Amino acid sequence: MSKLKIYNSYSRKKELFKSLTPGHVGLYVCGPTVSGESHLGHARPYITFDVVNRYLNYLGYKVRYVRNITDAGHFEEEGREAEDKISKKATLEKLEPMELVQKYTNLFHWAMEQFNTIPPSIEPTATGHIVEQIGMIEQIIQAGYAYEKNGSVYFNVKKYAAEYDYGKLSGRVIDDLLETTRELEGQEEKNDKVDFALWKAAAPEHIMRWKSPWGVGFPGWHIECSAMATKYLGKQFDIHGGGMDLMFPHHESEMAQSTICNHVSPVSYWMHNNMITINGKKMGKSYNNVIPLTQLFSGNHPTLEKAYHPMVVRFFILQTQYRSTLDFSNEALQAAEKGLRRLLDAFENLQKIQCTNSIAADEELNVKVIKLVSELDDFMNDDFNTAKVLANLFEIVPVINGIKDKTILPEALSSETYEVLKKQFKIFIVDLLGLKNFTQTDNETLKGVMELLIDIRKQAKGKKDFATSDKIRNQLLRLGIVVKDEKDGGMSWSAETL
RNA sequence: GGUCCUGUGGCCGAGUGGCUAGGCAGAGCUCUGCAAAAGCUCCCACAGCGGUUCGAAUCCGCUCGGGACCUCCA
Numbered sequence: 418m419s420k421l422k423i424y425n426s427y428s429r430k431k432e433l434f435k436s437l438t439p440g441h442v443g444l445y446v447c448g449p450t451v452s453g454e455s456h457l458g459h460a461r462p463y464i465t466f467d468v469v470n471r472y473l474n475y476l477g478y479k480v481r482y483v484r485n486i487t488d489a490g491h492f493e494e495e496g497r498e499a500e501d502k503i504s505k506k507a508t509l510e511k512l513e514p515m516e517l518v519q520k521y522t523n524l525f526h527w528a529m530e531q532f533n534t535i536p537p538s539i540e541p542t543a544t545g546h547i548v549e550q551i552g553m554i555e556q557i558i559q560a561g562y563a564y565e566k567n568g569s570v571y572f573n574v575k576k577y578a579a580e581y582d583y584g585k586l587s588g589r590v591i592d593d594l595l596e597t598t599r600e601l602e603g604q605e606e607k608n609d610k611v612d613f614a615l616w617k618a619a620a621p622e623h624i625m626r627w628k629s630p631w632g633v634g635f636p637g638w639h640i641e642c643s644a645m646a647t648k649y650l651g652k653q654f655d656i657h658g659g660g661m662d663l664m665f666p667h668h669e670s671e672m673a674q675s676t677i678c679n680h681v682s683p684v685s686y687w688m689h690n691n692m693i694t695i696n697g698k699k700m701g702k703s704y705n706n707v708i709p710l711t712q713l714f715s716g717n718h719p720t721l722e723k724a725y726h727p728m729v730v731r732f733f734i735l736q737t738q739y740r741s742t743l744d745f746s747n748e749a750l751q752a753a754e755k756g757l758r759r760l761l762d763a764f765e766n767l768q769k770i771q772c773t774n775s776i777a778a779d780e781e782l783n784v785k786v787i788k789l790v791s792e793l794d795d796f797m798n799d800d801f802n803t804a805k806v807l808a809n810l811f812e813i814v815p816v817i818n819g820i821k822d823k824t825i826l827p828e829a830l831s832s833e834t835y836e837v838l839k840k841q842f843k844i845f846i847v848d849l850l851g852l853k854n855f856t857q858t859d860n861e862t863l864k865g866v867m868e869l870l871i872d873i874r875k876q877a878k879g880k881k882d883f884a885t886s887d888k889i890r891n892q893l894l895r896l897g898i899v900v901k902d903e904k905d906g907g908m909s910w911s912a913e914t915l
Numbered sequence: 916g917g918u919c920c921u922g923u924g925g926c927c928g929a930g931u932g933g934c935u936a937g938g939c940a941g942a943g944c945u946c947u948g949c950a951a952a953a954g955c956u957c958c959c960a961c962a963g964c965g966g967u968u969c970g971a972a973u974c975c976g977c978u979c980g981g982g983a984c985c986u987c988c989a
Binding site: 446447448449450455456458459460461462463465584587588589590593594638659660661662663664665666667689690691692693694697698699700701702703733736737738741742743744746748749750751752753754755756757759760762799802804805807808809810811812815818819821822824825878881883886887890891894899900901902903904909 | 917918919920921925926927928929930931936937938939940945946947948949950951952953954955981982983984985986987988989
């Protein structure tokens, strides 16, 4: 079998994965800023790295998965507003900052549950780690790579870049950065425009504020990840994940801070997921084109033709390799919905197939199926190519359906093949891709009612009373319940969970 | 303006130089009381122009288009 390879943004190559501590993996993923509601774009990294987490577990690693909650608030362009995003919104909504943060944290957790993501092992908050952040800043100052100005502390990027490879991760050249013509306010404090804040002095109206050796203020954006990753994963850890848009300046700066404090480059493998686009443009608040998750699930948004179940969204995201952009459209989401339903139906039908013959009657088909299944691991090992995994699963779907419809004899495949099929389908669909049925069939009352209706319909059909049987089917359809006549005279039903 | 990425059939998307990706939609057929579902078949595309090669969607160059980052951003 192949071995896991991960595309490392730092080297821009796929590299064989080797964990620092045998049997263990440290995984850090940049979490949400809880100053507002999560949108579709945010869903991608959390679903992507959920699969990474699941797969590493499947490979037998004990994973410590750390994903932070940024609740301290970053600044609007430094100095421009003299208050951070969270405190500003709090005033508008007449809420306590922590009340606001709590609200969006809860909403985020709810959405993650809807997506069937496994919670991280540790979910540290920025506000809970002010002490560690201050400690790190002090170390950087002592090492001579930061300076204090009017109660704020800045990182000396030029000095760092002279000795280390600042810019390599994001493919940036310091000289180019210096030439950037963009004029920002509040830059005059910095010795150099490429320097970034480690600590910012808080203006009087700034609500979120902490005491520090440099006065009352709040931490810079990048330092929280350095502090929390170091605290929970150590000076060096295996994988750091996040969206591509965080590569610069966030991850670049994070790497610089950690390198100075810990005397070693912190991360073995940097992983970055690509963006979700809408009409070709990145979904982001600056573009005013975001679709909040609550609205995506409810369908209550001008661009949405209908509601999309979280499982459909998850499937939609996994149908693409995580390093490619993924374009949102109603058409694409609806295609995903149909595809997912077909896959899950086949998965369910697979469980029902019974077969005991040890020799496959159709050797060619048997070999083909075994090949398709055995490739699944290779695809995951190739930088988590869930798109290819799904493609192979879909290639097996007609075989399963054919057996169910008796156009293919169950004996075509050997019992051993069925065992492998059932086992691997369960592992990949349920355990690794985290997909689950999104139709409702476990409500006991509904079940009872449906049993009755199906019984009546069967009787009607038996008497060729098609008016009655069609009435039942059509009325139920209007309620979102689909009744299907099976080949053997039986009837099945499924209902939307909405 | 700088740096980087990208352009695949009606839509979404895999693609390691040679072999049908896959999903959805569309057409036909089979099954069915009719549907739905399912199965089979068809639609065999790689922005354009050059080049390298026995052979290129895949490598190189140019042109055109799209995007990301350089500022908060998943």
